[in-house]
Amino acid sequence: MLLFANVDLNSVAPLGSAVYVIDKLVDELDTSEMEREYDLESEKGNEPFHPKTLIKVALYAMHNVRFSLRKMEHDTGFNLGYRWLTGDKGIDHSTMGKFLVKHKERIIELFTQVVALGVEKELIDFEVIAADTVKIRANASYKQFRTREGIRKEREKIKLKITELIENVGNENEAEVEILKKREERLQEALEVLQERIKGKSEGEGPKGKEKVEKKEKINITDFDCLPVEQANGEKNPGYCVTTATDTKHDVITFFELNENNDVQVLPVVLEGSEENTGRAHEIAVADAGFGSVANLEKLEEKGQKALIPDRRYDVEERESTAKGEYDRSKFIYNERSNEYRCPLGKKLGNAGSFQANGRTYDRYANPGACQRCARREVCTKGKYRIINRDRNEAIKERMRKELRKKANRKIYAKRAHSAESPFGQIKHNLRYRIFMRRGNEKIKMECSLLFMLHNILKIGQRLYAE
Secondary structure, eight states, X not given: OOOOOOOOGGGGSXXXXXXXXXXXXXXXXXXXXXHTTOOOSOOSSSOXXXXXXHHHHHHXXXXXXXXXXXXXXXXXXXXXXXXXXXXXXXXXXXXXXXXXXXXXXHHHHHHHHHHHHXXXXXXXXXXXXXXXXXXXXXXXXXXXXXXXXXXXXXHHHHHHHHHHHXXXXXXXXXXXXXXXXXXXXXXXXXXXXXXXXXXXXXXXXXHHHHHHHHHHOOEESSOTTOEEEEOTTSOEEEEEEEEEEEETTTTEEEXXXXXXXXXXXXXXXXXXXXXXXXXXXXXXXXXXXXXXXXXXXXXXXXXXXEEEOOOTTHHHHHHTOOTTGGGSGGGSEEETTTTEEEOTTSOEEEEEEEEEETTEEEEEEEOHHHHHTOTTHHHHOSSSSOEEEEETTTHHHHHHHHHHHSHHHHHHHXXXXXXXHHHHHIXXXXXXXXXXXXXXXXXXXXXXXXXXXXXXXXXXXXHHSOX
């Protein structure tokens, strides 16, 4: 017995559905650079898939939590939504894989086009831009991290093992010798990358500083570009830190950047990148305390960019939940005119010299005589006397605190949590994208472009095709 059924493929892509939105908005993108590399005159093989078709399939697969290339191949053969996108054709996993790797730079450029589409469709209002960082695991094992000394020791073991195998002549050892040789080559390649990294990070440091960097700096043998990052549950895993800039009107991501687990350095980059992608700077930039360094506030002030960014101590001081209580640093009042601090018991701490750390100059304030006679010294400090260190431009941090305390600014800053963090919840919880599939910065950027492109396309689709 045979069952015949007529299926209208349009029924699987109703107005406003994810597959419909992806199809319509990807069609608006310019893929001419990709298309130029296609050989349409050759009579060999089948007619190639259009780049837009492959982009649509990749985005729809991510939406369906189907990240594997072989799962994409399966779905284009048996899932009607994919058949609607491809014109009722299946796509081989190798075709999709080669396309994504070959055109990774241009896929990154497509993300910029989607941002421009958001501007064109008026989903971005340029009022508030929110920055935040998400940590996603790398496709590598934590056990593969090595310091320079660790690489040296492993190479010595490999050489000894190869020597033993060669001495015990036998065809059965040849395969194992080849594996060990490839491992040694990989270690040598990793060592060269690590040495360049150490050289860059130890530049300007003294002998002790250089030695500290050499002992601490690690590289993952599987994925040279990933870093050891601490997850929210306290676990340390190889991963990538991705910082995004998000417009708070409709949570459209305007820019992203991989960072080296350092939010402070990446903030100016994402704000400038967002301005370049959208064509305009936002009126106000908001970010959490991880971005609130004095150096960042200086750069924003120089540029004339209004910002609401607390420093790391702001919240605990506002809640009065500091560890030292009444003898916390915040209880020491600074007098700019006399350039001195006054402790909670009324004693003056005068300027006792200066020092430099992390490229900044700090003044040291102390009063050893008064501390030694103070009955509360042991509560106030573990040292012989209390020392307060102050950045030469700490006034800029104090001005920011005044802005954050204003009622109107509190409402503006409250927008940050949802707009900056909800895309990460969408990616990690709804899409279940908790580990990158590929390795290396360029390929990771390509994956991020697809993820954030999908996020933005769905946001735009909600506004344009809502029933």
